[in-house]
Amino acid sequence: MGLFLLIGVVLAYIIRITTVQYNLEITQRLNGSIAMYVAAEEQLIENGQHNEAAIKRLAERAMVINPTVEVYLLDAAGRILSHNIPDEAVLQRTIPLDGIQAFMQADAKRPLLSLDPRSPDNHKAFSAAEVRHNGELEGYVYAILGGQAYEQLAKDISQNYILQVALASIVALLLMGFILAWLMVKVLTQPLKKLTHAVVQFQQSETTESGLAAGDEIAVLEQAFSDMKARINQQMNQIKAADQNRRDLISNVSHDLRTPLASVQGYLDTLVIKGDALSDAEKTQFMATASKHCQRLNQLVGDLFELSKLDSLAIKPKMEPFSMAELMQDVSMAFQHQCSERQITMKVSVPDRPCEVVADIGLMQRVLENLIGNAVKHTEAGGQVSLKLHAKDHAFQVEVADTGCGISEAELPHIFERLYRAENSATSMSNSSGLGLAIVKKIIELHNSSIQVVSQLGRGSAFTFEVPRLA
Ligand SMILES: Nc1ncnc2c1ncn2[C@@H]1O[C@H](COP(=O)(O)OP(=O)(O)O)[C@@H](O)[C@H]1O
Numbered sequence: 289m290g291l292f293l294l295i296g297v298v299l300a301y302i303i304r305i306t307t308v309q310y311n312l313e314i315t316q317r318l319n320g321s322i323a324m325y326v327a328a329e330e331q332l333i334e335n336g337q338h339n340e341a342a343i344k345r346l347a348e349r350a351m352v353i354n355p356t357v358e359v360y361l362l363d364a365a366g367r368i369l370s371h372n373i374p375d376e377a378v379l380q381r382t383i384p385l386d387g388i389q390a391f392m393q394a395d396a397k398r399p400l401l402s403l404d405p406r407s408p409d410n411h412k413a414f415s416a417a418e419v420r421h422n423g424e425l426e427g428y429v430y431a432i433l434g435g436q437a438y439e440q441l442a443k444d445i446s447q448n449y450i451l452q453v454a455l456a457s458i459v460a461l462l463l464m465g466f467i468l469a470w471l472m473v474k475v476l477t478q479p480l481k482k483l484t485h486a487v488v489q490f491q492q493s494e495t496t497e498s499g500l501a502a503g504d505e506i507a508v509l510e511q512a513f514s515d516m517k518a519r520i521n522q523q524m525n526q527i528k529a530a531d532q533n534r535r536d537l538i539s540n541v542s543h544d545l546r547t548p549l550a551s552v553q554g555y556l557d558t559l560v561i562k563g564d565a566l567s568d569a570e571k572t573q574f575m576a577t578a579s580k581h582c583q584r585l586n587q588l589v590g591d592l593f594e595l596s597k598l599d600s601l602a603i604k605p606k607m608e609p610f611s612m613a614e615l616m617q618d619v620s621m622a623f624q625h626q627c628s629e630r631q632i633t634m635k636v637s638v639p640d641r642p643c644e645v646v647a648d649i650g651l652m653q654r655v656l657e658n659l660i661g662n663a664v665k666h667t668e669a670g671g672q673v674s675l676k677l678h679a680k681d682h683a684f685q686v687e688v689a690d691t692g693c694g695i696s697e698a699e700l701p702h703i704f705e706r707l708y709r710a711e712n713s714a715t716s717m718s719n720s721s722g723l724g725l726a727i728v729k730k731i732i733e734l735h736n737s738s739i740q741v742v743s744q745l746g747r748g749s750a751f752t753f754e755v756p757r758l759a
């Protein structure tokens with residue numbers, strides 16, 4: 289807007305100046321020879337004496353040619369000797385000669401301005417000619433041209449028709465230009481605004497935090513794009529990592545599946561080919577082994593399925609209040625038989641008062657089964673498996689501990705990884721999938737909690753996690 293105003297003012301100023309200059313130049317070019325004509329007409333000065341009557345006559349004639357002409361007769365030094373206007377109107381009695389001499393030169397630039405004796409502050413277009421008598425310079429004829437016209441132009445631009453039209457058209461043009469520019473900016477920024485809005489909304493739907501700085505649309509857009517770029521990069525890396533995990537898992541799983549499958553096939557083939565040659569006892573043993581491998585296959589496939597369900601968020605924990613103490617009792621009961629068979633003592637210690645927690649009871653049962661199963665599996669005869677429940681401020685802490693073989697420090701960070709089996713499990717490979725602890729960890733994370741483990745080789749292990757208590 290400011291720029292438009294500035295252009296308008298500058299244009300108006302230029303037009304004003306050039307119009308005045310143009311007027312002056314036209315006046316001077318048209319009437320430049322007036323003084324010469326006057327000087328040539330009659331002998332105005334003779335031996336220093338000026339001819340007053342002749343001057344009056346000539347001035348009148350000059351005014352016929354141009355009514356605004358004011359004629360002065362000067363001596364050789366520029367002093368005014370005579371004129372055709374009222375005497376009291378003449379305020380300046382001497383005219384500087386340099387302007388007059390410049391005017392005499394044919395190649396002088398027009399318009400040339402010089403002093404007006406009636407208003408010494410104003411310089412006006414003029415005409416001049418030498419007055420010679422017998423070749424001697426006697427003085428000059430000096431004529432101010434179109435004095436009034438100049439005054440009018442300079443003082444009152446608004447009365448000049450051309451100037452008015454020009455100014456009006458400039459204002460109109462500027463107005464149109466401004467409206468056009470405003471419309472264009474509007475048309476251009478509207479889609480940009482929409483886009484910015486959409487991007488910001490998209491970004492906020494992705495994440496709750498909105499770190500957008502206030503500012504113009506382009507800055508906001510830029511910020512949004514760089515934020516999204518960072519997030520997309522981060523997600524890309526996550527996807528890559530997840531993809532690598534999946535590849536590893538598939539290759540490990542196929543290996544894990546192939547081993548029991550090959551065994552089953554081997555036993556069945558043997559039975560088919562050498563069926564008659566085998567004793568009944570051998571047959572039964574082969575069949576039992578094959579069945580065991582099938583069980584393991586079943587377990588592996590079941591665990592995989594469960595883990596993938598947990599991963600895909602197909603399972604949403606159904607939070608409900610229940611007594612953790614009762615659940616621990618129930619699950620431990622299921623292991624009683626196995627424990628007495630292997631001469632392991634199972635101890636459950638829970639507070640006397642009801643221990644109400646809020647969690648998914650089915651999933652919590654899976655956690656306990658997996659942890660107790662591991663503990664029993666890795667404990668020698670004569671050992672002990674203990675379940676404890678501690679009341680805390682806002683939660684109950686569950687601990688599953690054993691006096692078994694323990695886990696080496698190097699392996700401890702890996703036991704929650706999928707398909708990871710520590711050295712100690714080599715002996716009991718039969719029902720080991722390496723998925724149990726991964727499932728446990730996943731379920732506990734779904735309850736916004738975490739699981740910890742402390743273990744020492746040869747002394748035993750303890751797994752602890754917390755479950756929020758009923759408020
Ligand atoms: N209580 C424990 N005592 C000793 N080692 C354990 C115990 N629990 C888990 N581990 C080790 O962690 C590994 C991973 O456990 P898990 O994921 O349940 O797989 P799996 O039980 O099928 O082998 C096991 O192979 C075992 O080596």
Ligand SMILES: [Mg+2]
Nearest residue numbers: 658662724725
């Ligand atoms: Mg296990």
